[in-house]
Amino acid sequence: MTYVITSPCVGVKDGSCVDVCPVDCIHPAEGESDYEGVEMLYINPDECIDCGACEPACPVSAIFEESAVPANEKQYIQINADFFKNR
Numbered sequence: 001m002t003y004v005i006t007s008p009c010v011g012v013k014d015g016s017c018v019d020v021c022p023v024d025c026i027h028p029a030e031g032e033s034d035y036e037g038v039e040m041l042y043i044n045p046d047e048c049i050d051c052g053a054c055e056p057a058c059p060v061s062a063i064f065e066e067s068a069v070p071a072n073e074k075q076y077i078q079i080n081a082d083f084f085k086n087r
Contacts, residue, residue, distance in 0.1 A: 001066050002043060002050060003050065003052065003064065003066065004063070004065075004066050004069050004073075004076050005026070005040060005041055005042055005043055005062050006064060006069060006073040007062070008058075008060040008062035009041055009058075009062035009063075011039060012040070013041055014060065015029065015030055016059060017041065017057045017058050018030075020054060021054055022049070022053065023048070023049050023051075025043055025047035025048045026042070026044075027041065027042060027044065027083075028041070029041075034087075038083075040062075042079070042080045042083040043080050044084045045066075045084075
């Protein structure tokens, strides 16, 4: 299982989740080369250890455990995974 960032992050990219992630699986972080070119942050499903530290840190409640992603946000499971396919 993994955590997923959903639509409330679009246009926000707060970074609080990046600061608390113990395995550095949330990208692009501020300062990374592709940070300015994306609308939101993403969680790498292959690196996420399902610790849950990011969920309460998100100021816009955009992060959910994969099994708890709301029905209208399910497409973000694939959107997060796809971000890392060519990275």
